Amino acid sequence: MRIAGTVIDAIESDRIELFCQPVCSVGDLGEVRYFECLVRLLREDRQTHECPGNFIPSLERLGMMQCLDRHVVTRVIELLKTHSNVHLGANISAQSAVEDEWWESTFLDLAAMPDVARRLVIEITETAPLHAAGHAFVKRLRKIGCCVAIDDFGAGCGIETGSQIGSADIVKIAGELLAGSDDRGARNDELERLVLLARDIAPYVVLEGIESAQAIEVARDAGVDCVQGFYIGEPHSVAAYVQHEPREPMCDAGTCDSAGLPGHEISLMPLAQLTDLILETEMAHDASLPMTGAAVEWAVKLFERNADAVVEPMVCCKLRSFAKLAYVTGLTSSVYGKRSAIAASLRDEMAGVMRQGKEHPERSVRLLRCIAAFGRMHGELIVCSFGDGAVAG
Known part of the structure; x- marks a missing residue:
């Protein structure tokens, strides 16, 4: 006592x-x-x-x-x-x-x-x-x-x-x-x-x-x-010690590179801006598919929910953002075509991520390529669904 x-x-x-x-x-x-x-x-x-x-x-x-x-x-x-x-x-x-x-x-x-x-x-x-x-x-x-x-x-x-x-x-x-x-x-x-x-x-x-x-x-x-x-x-x-800037111990909000990608900030396209680009693309290229934008937005949200369900919470937040970018890049390439403005814009952003990752372990870059391929496959399914007259989302 x-x-x-x-x-x-x-x-x-x-x-x-x-x-x-x-x-x-x-x-x-x-x-x-x-x-x-x-x-x-x-x-x-x-x-x-x-x-x-x-x-x-x-x-x-x-x-x-x-x-x-x-x-x-x-x-x-x-x-x-x-x-x-x-x-x-x-x-x-x-x-x-x-x-x-x-x-x-x-x-x-x-x-x-x-x-x-x-x-x-x-x-x-x-x-x-x-x-x-x-x-x-x-x-x-x-x-x-x-x-x-x-x-x-x-x-x-x-x-x-x-x-x-x-x-x-x-x-x-x-x-x-x-x-x-x-x-x-x-x-x-x-x-x-x-x-x-x-x-x-x-x-x-x-x-x-x-x-x-x-x-x-x-x-x-x-x-x-x-x-x-x-x-x-x-x-x-x-x-x-306070002047020292440690890397994130587990998770991050934009500075972690524990998964093998660079720790520099990158401005990931917000979903609202992505939706605007989708609408512009539909108006310019194919007005006969008015539900395409809703289908793509639904697919992105589904991807995020699936990622939250199966990915460990400790996985770096930045890698999650990069994964979303890779998925949407592949998705829009299939839905709107590789030469479309939206696909080109996202592809340029993805290329910047890949370039920054060259000096880092390959495993994360390969993972993002796989996720982009998954997005392309999902986009092809959406296109096929519209082609058969199915209603998306």
Whole structure:
């Protein structure tokens, strides 16, 4: 109770400080996915700090972790609002992961700030078992747009937490495993086993506790996506890092190139403008097909619904936009002809995407070509339907 009182006093007197540590791509250590914010309690002398291990256990034993966790998450949200170029992670205890009135105002604030929500990673720590209501808590966060990470997977209650949540965005494997055995082969086998388990829960796997170049090689061999540790970057004040512009950790709203396409902005033709071009094309070329525009617009909306149903939510938003562009390009080429103004306009836009993608992995460019071919096939079906006198849409 004495320690818990000290923490509450520190919150009230603004002596809770945040340090942050980078989480980087294992393939390119200069590529920061996000920064994990780490809590430090500034002692009354305001010169030295207490680390979490000295006060978190006491708060958890008293069931008071929500007091600290909500304070930290609020501070992190303020940083995200102030610095629009960073992505930050905030730790909360599994004990706090309950969808209740304590969190309601935070949920409402995040729902009103989607740009902030998508740059926030909530890391659920392993030090306490997850409540039964934890699944609803995680579902609410993800619906708002936040990323959810299971921290210290393989230690404490991490695996149990992961299995209870069932679906997260990131799993962070405990770095203790790297130093837990003198048998390197056994250690690597255990790490690979945990990576496979983690893949069943989340699409991104992070290995913590990286303190040497050798550990990075172990991480790469095990197949993790990202790494974190003192060798990658030591914890520093947030101010030391805020000028860094990390790439999107999972999803994006126009800057991510994790799928192999460039991270430059491209102006995708809005559906309203597309509809206007369709109407102009119909008036100029074939007024006998008054429902063609409605059929094309219906096809585009159907494609988007299908994409939302079958594509993982973590797939880059930009790739989704490119996929829509590829589909509409193929679709209009079949419906209106390759030489039509609308097809030519969309084809030029698609060619720009392809040119930018030449220096990047081929898999995404090939995917877009396949989607364009699918659009052409769908367009041919629409044309055949009109030819048989069928009514579209």
